Amino acid sequence: MNEKREMIRVEKLNKSFGDLHVLKDIDLEVKESDVVVLIGASGSGKSTLLRCLNFLEIKDNGTVILEGEKIEKETHNLNKVREKVGMVFQHFNLFPHKTVLGNVIEAPTQVKGVEKKKAIEEGKSLLDKVGLSDKYDVYPSKLSGGQKQRVAIARALAMKPDVMLFDEPTSALDPELVGEVLLTMKELAKEGMTMVVVTHEMGFAKEVADWVVYMHDGKIVEYGHPSEMFENPKEERTKAFLNSVL
Amino acid sequence: MGKILHFFDVFINSIDIFVEGLWITLKLSVVSLLIAIVIGLFFAILKISNIKVLKWIADAYIWLVRGTPLVVQIFILFYGLTDILLIPMFWAGVAGLAFHSGAYIAEIIRGAIQSIDKGQAEAARSLGMTKGLSMRRIILPQAFRRAVPALGNQFIIGIKDSSLVSFIGMQELFGVASTMGSNTFDFLPYYITVAVYYLLIVLVLTFAVNKLEKRLAASD
Ligand SMILES: Nc1ncnc2c1ncn2[C@@H]1O[C@H](COP(=O)(O)OP(=O)(O)OP(=O)(O)O)[C@@H](O)[C@H]1O
Ligand SMILES: [Mg+2]
Numbered sequence: 519m520n521e522k523r524e525m526i527r528v529e530k531l532n533k534s535f536g537d538l539h540v541l542k543d544i545d546l547e548v549k550e551s552d553v554v555v556l557i558g559a560s561g562s563g564k565s566t567l568l569r570c571l572n573f574l575e576i577k578d579n580g581t582v583i584l585e586g587e588k589i590e591k592e593t594h595n596l597n598k599v600r601e602k603v604g605m606v607f608q609h610f611n612l613f614p615h616k617t618v619l620g621n622v623i624e625a626p627t628q629v630k631g632v633e634k635k636k637a638i639e640e641g642k643s644l645l646d647k648v649g650l651s652d653k654y655d656v657y658p659s660k661l662s663g664g665q666k667q668r669v670a671i672a673r674a675l676a677m678k679p680d681v682m683l684f685d686e687p688t689s690a691l692d693p694e695l696v697g698e699v700l701l702t703m704k705e706l707a708k709e710g711m712t713m714v715v716v717t718h719e720m721g722f723a724k725e726v727a728d729w730v731v732y733m734h735d736g737k738i739v740e741y742g743h744p745s746e747m748f749e750n751p752k753e754e755r756t757k758a759f760l761n762s763v764l
Numbered sequence: 765m766g767k768i769l770h771f772f773d774v775f776i777n778s779i780d781i782f783v784e785g786l787w788i789t790l791k792l793s794v795v796s797l798l799i800a801i802v803i804g805l806f807f808a809i810l811k812i813s814n815i816k817v818l819k820w821i822a823d824a825y826i827w828l829v830r831g832t833p834l835v836v837q838i839f840i841l842f843y844g845l846t847d848i849l850l851i852p853m854f855w856a857g858v859a860g861l862a863f864h865s866g867a868y869i870a871e872i873i874r875g876a877i878q879s880i881d882k883g884q885a886e887a888a889r890s891l892g893m894t895k896g897l898s899m900r901r902i903i904l905p906q907a908f909r910r911a912v913p914a915l916g917n918q919f920i921i922g923i924k925d926s927s928l929v930s931f932i933g934m935q936e937l938f939g940v941a942s943t944m945g946s947n948t949f950d951f952l953p954y955y956i957t958v959a960v961y962y963l964l965i966v967l968v969l970t971f972a973v974n975k976l977e978k979r980l981a982a983s984d
Contacts, residue, residue, distance in 0.1 A: 572890055601892035611887035615905050625891035628901055670887075677891055 522549040524586065525681055525712045526571060531580035533566055540566045542736040544580070548681070548729075551710040555723040555744075558733035559759060564716040567733070568683050571714065572603040585680060601629065604674030608686040610666040612658040612673070618645065619654040622673045630677070637676075644672040648702050664695030668702050675706075682706065684715040720764055724748055732756045774953035775960070778944060785940035786961055792854070792936060793923045796861035800922070801915070803862060804869025809899075811874050822870065829867035835928050837864055842932040857929035865922050872914045876907035909980045916973030920966050927962075937961050 526548040533541040540563045548554050556564045569575040570582065573589070573596045582589050589599055613621050622641035626632040632640075645651060648668040658666055667687055674682060684703065688696040700722050707713055707726050717723065723730055724744045731741040732755075740747065740756045748764075751757045810822040829837070838860035845851040845859055880903050888898035908915075930939030941958035945951035 574886055574889060597889075597892050597894050600890055603890075605887075605890040607883060607887065607890075609883055611881070611883035613884065613887070613902055613906075615909065624901065625888075625893060628897055629892045674891070 522551070524548075525550050525552070525584070526714070527581075527583040528567075528571070529581040529583075531567075531570060531582065532578045533563075533570060533575060534578055540736050541570065541577075544736075544738055546731065546738065548712060548714060551712055552728045553707045553713045553715065553726050554729045554731060555727040556714065556716045556731050556733060557718070557720075557723065557759070557763075562733040563736045564733055565685050568605075568685050568714060568716055571681075571683055572600050572605055574605075597629075601625075601677050602680045603683060604677060604679035604681070605683045606667070606670050606674055606685065606687050608689050610658075610663070610670045610690070612666055612669055614658050617655050617657055618650065618661070618669050621658065621669055622676045625673070626676050641672070641676055644675050645669070647705075648672045649698070662695060663691045664698045667691065667699045671699075671702055671706070681712045681714065684713065684717070686716050686718070688717065688719060718763060720748070720760075732759060734759070771953045771956055774950065775957050778940075778954070778957060781940055781944070782937065782957065782961060785935055785937040786965075788854075788934065788936040789923065789926055789938075790965075792857055792861065792926045792929065792934075793919070796858045796865060796926070797919050797922055799858065799862035800865035800869050800918075801873075803866030804871075804873050805904075807866065807870035808873035808877060811870065812877060826867045826870060829864055834860075834864050834925055835931060838928055838932060853932065853934060857926075857932065857934050860929065860932075861922060861926055864925065865918060868918055868921075869915065872911050872918060873907060876911040876914075877903055879910060880906050912980060913973065913977055916969065916976070919973075920969055923965055923969070924962060 524547065526546065528544055528546040531541055531544040531546075532539070544567060546554075546567075556567065558564050566575055570577050571584075573582075573591065576591055584599065584602065589596075613624065616624060619638065619641050622644060623632075623634065623637040626637045626640070627634055642651070642654060645654060648671055650665060650668055650672070653661065653665065653669075658669065661669065671682075671687075687703070688699050691699065696719070700719060703713070703715070703722070704726055715722075715727075727744045729741055730744050730747040732739050732747070732751075732753075734755050740751060740753045747756070748760065751760060807822040807825055810818040813819065838857070841860040841863060842853070842856045845856040846853060851859075884902055884906065885898050888902045889895075893901070926936060927938035930936060930942055933939070935943065937958050941954045945954040948954075
């Protein structure tokens with residue numbers, strides 16, 4: 519357990535939007551191939567924390583260490599950093615003017631300069647993996663929500679990231695489509711991908727998470743293994759929140 | 765009745781010369797539209813940049829164009845370019861029209877860029893794309909599609925506006941009509957003739973833009 523490499527380390531992270539102090543002294547540690555699930559009420563800062571991890575939001579102060587390296591916008595090319603941290607969004611954000619395969623090969627070819635033929639080969643195998651081998655040439659508008667999200671996962675994986683961030687990946691889906699996306703994520707977890715997942719799917723958290731982190735009002739109130747967290751949470755706030763969602 | 769027959773006479777007998785004018789009108793309009801799109805794209809990007817000075821430059825340009833009549837712009841550019849820089853008349857006309865349409869197209873493109881869901885840029889950035897790459901590969905292709913109806917409309921306006929370059933002596937459609945009118949003192953039939961040409965161009969163009977719009981909508 520202790521030998522696992524540290525992938526993400528956050529220390530005393532603070533972030534405000536104007537007067538609104540959204541993240542307050544956040545500390546977080548994610549080890550290689552860990553699955554960390556972030557839970558908490560709406561507005562508690564889960565998305566903002568996630569976005570600070572791939573620098574879509576820039577922290578005000580504190581430290582973000584990725585794979586042992588302290589990342590600062592002054593000293594690092596954040597574009598390069600983002601290549602290593604994939605992200606999946608609630609609303610998929612597929613590129614509507616590109617086909618499914620086009621979505622998946624876009625970043626490898628344009629950002630990494632991977633040869634198109636090779637990118638297509640790898641892209642197809644990723645799409646096969648998420649169960650979309652019959653959809654290569656289809657435009658996103660022709661897909662169901664669950665299929666769109668699986669394309670989005672394949673698109674992020676195409677950059678061969680070391681960490682994957684998921685921001686409520688199933689919240690925009692019809693209930694009957696949630697399962698297929700969770701299944702894809704479970705497989706990814708099984709393969710050893712390091713994942714930080716914001717979700718309201720407590721079943722997924724119980725089954726897949728190594729750690730559950732409960733956020734309230736910009737702070738991490740409690741964290742622990744899912745069994746501890748769900749069976750007997752220590753903090754009153756955590757209890758109240760879990761009662762409201764379970 | 766006689767007047768109507770006379771109009772048809774004029775129309776038919778002047779086809780050759782009007783077709784020459786039509787050709788110049790089309791060349792002027794297409795070339796100036798293409799240049800205006802480049803100008804418009806440039807100023808649209810200045811306008812959405814985070815750098816104040818660049819925004820001001822774009823605002824100043826748009827203010828200049830909106831704040832003065834097109835004829836005045838054409839005359840200033842014509843005398844400026846042909847007298848001082850010795851640029852041929854056709855290109856002076858193109859410059860005037862492009863300078864003018866560019867401001868409107870800048871606003872069209874800016875609006876289209878800003879109408880693209882922010883999640884698109886976020887997804888692109890999260891994949892490691894630079895701002896420029898995300899703009900070029902992800903945002904602009906979608907913005908241009910969205911702007912097709914407005915750009916088509918601006919092109920139609922541009923074609924009609926191109927009649928003003930007859931005042932600097934260009935023999936495009938309206939120039940031909942004016943010349944023929946003054947040569948024969950038979951103004952009305954020539955002006956009606958030229959109106960028919962404009963109507964036909966706009967008709968064809970409206971049809972083409974609608975078709976293009978439908979095609980793009982289908983692939984969306
Ligand atoms: N770009 C922004 N500008 C201003 N305020 C913001 C911005 N992004 C988030 N906020 C605010 O920060 C707070 C935390 O938002 P965040 O999206 O991180 O919460 P969340 O826990 O993800 O909530 P949800 O479950 O609703 O997604 C909210 O009050 C939100 O309104
Ligand atoms: Mg959120």
